[in-house]
Amino acid sequence: MASLSGVAVDLGGTKLAAARFINDTLVERLQVPTPRDGGLEAKLECLTELVTALKLTAVDAFGVAVAGRVDGQGNWHSVNHKTLTGVTSVPLKDMLLDRVGCPAVIMNDAQAAALGEARFGAGKGADPCGFITVSTGVGGGFVFGGNMLEAPSGLPGHIGFTRNSYASRLCGSGRFGTLESVASGTAIARIAKDLGRDIDSAVDVFRAWNAGEGWAKTIVETSACAVAEACCDLRALLGLERIVIGGSVGLASGYLDQVATAIAGEPELFQVEVSHAILGHDAGLYGALSHAKRES
Structure with missing residues (x-):
């Protein structure tokens, strides 16, 4: 498996975290509270600020984890509409590419954690x-x-x-x-x-x-x-x-x-x-x- 290098984001209901990895090592991590007001636009603006601070470039591998369902086209959907509101077929992959200029691979946050633990953590x-x-x-x-x-x-x-x-x-x-x-x-x-x-x-x-x-x-x-x-x-x-x-x-x-x-x-x-x-x-x-x- 190729070494883990690039930028990752985890957009959760209470916190938004972003990190840069170099050769399997997490070298820089940033975290802020997920904006409660301003809807999707505020969340994307906050995400953009974090990955900019991490100096994301167009050639970086860029992974994004979000609560909810992500379909094969990179569209973001809520499943439980009481815990994740205002998310209905959001073209998140396209929106992020427009904002940060780097193609993102987007997945559900629990699936991302599953993969992380299986490859690097308690699931090894x-x-x-x-x-x-x-x-x-x-x-x-x-x-x-x-x-x-x-x-x-x-x-x-x-x-x-x-x-x-x-x-x-x-x-x-x-x-x-x-x-x-x-x-x-x-x-x-x-x-x-x-x-x-x-x-x-x-x-x-x-x-x-x-x-x-x-x-x-x-x-x-x-x-x-x-x-x-x-x-x-x-x-x-x-x-x-x-x-x-x-x-x-x-x-x-x-x-x-x-x-x-x-x-x-x-x-x-x-x-x-x-x-x-x-x-x-x-x-x-x-x-x-x-x-x-x-x-x-």
């Missing part, structure tokens, strides 16, 4: 390897023989929108009873509020869980059991050897242990190894640039 040595991020939403990606599972629709990896026996609510995707609707940080906070708890976010629920409060224990462990069920389903469907768990919820202290305990209760054939993501918030940057190098 496992083939096939999966990745699930449990954060604001739930997403994922699957790597076979070092290559990302892809389709023109951009849907592979959207594990959050699959049905789950622990879920009983309508999802922002329009589907009912999805993994995301019971396991994500957004869902954890909403369920707690529906119970009348005075909390601001999933962070408060985890704080209560760590303090031993029963209501929080039920919410967090239900989330973990739902993720464990999805892991075993993926083992049955794709034969995954390892699933790397990331995201703010997935990396919370004690959460992976709950997932692993629930998996251990399944028949041995469907049990799958799970491990923490080790590249942290940089996994998407590694994966996006690695994918861009392969595509260029």
Whole structure:
């Protein structure tokens, strides 16, 4: 595999990160809060400023990871319209080329993190390897023989929108009873509020869980059991050897242990190894640039 050199961007709901890599080493990283106002134009302006600061040139490999679905033409779409608003068939590939003068290879952020962890992180040595991020939403990606599972629709990896026996609510995707609707940080906070708890976010629920409060224990462990069920389903469907768990919820202290305990209760054939993501918030940057190098 060619050495990793170029520029990568990870455009998330709360932060926008960009980095320059030289010979597999991340040498410079910039991060700012994702603009909350100004819509798409503000986000693109911010992205442009970051890659300009990193001295992006027309000959650089340039990978971009975004939340949501990216189709085969580089158009950006929202799937859960409650967590990603104002994104409907956005020609992001063309828009970035007009702004920065360098062709970008664009992919979903969870798929980028999957590729990053499989090639450079906790997934190394496992083939096939999966990745699930449990954060604001739930997403994922699957790597076979070092290559990302892809389709023109951009849907592979959207594990959050699959049905789950622990879920009983309508999802922002329009589907009912999805993994995301019971396991994500957004869902954890909403369920707690529906119970009348005075909390601001999933962070408060985890704080209560760590303090031993029963209501929080039920919410967090239900989330973990739902993720464990999805892991075993993926083992049955794709034969995954390892699933790397990331995201703010997935990396919370004690959460992976709950997932692993629930998996251990399944028949041995469907049990799958799970491990923490080790590249942290940089996994998407590694994966996006690695994918861009392969595509260029």
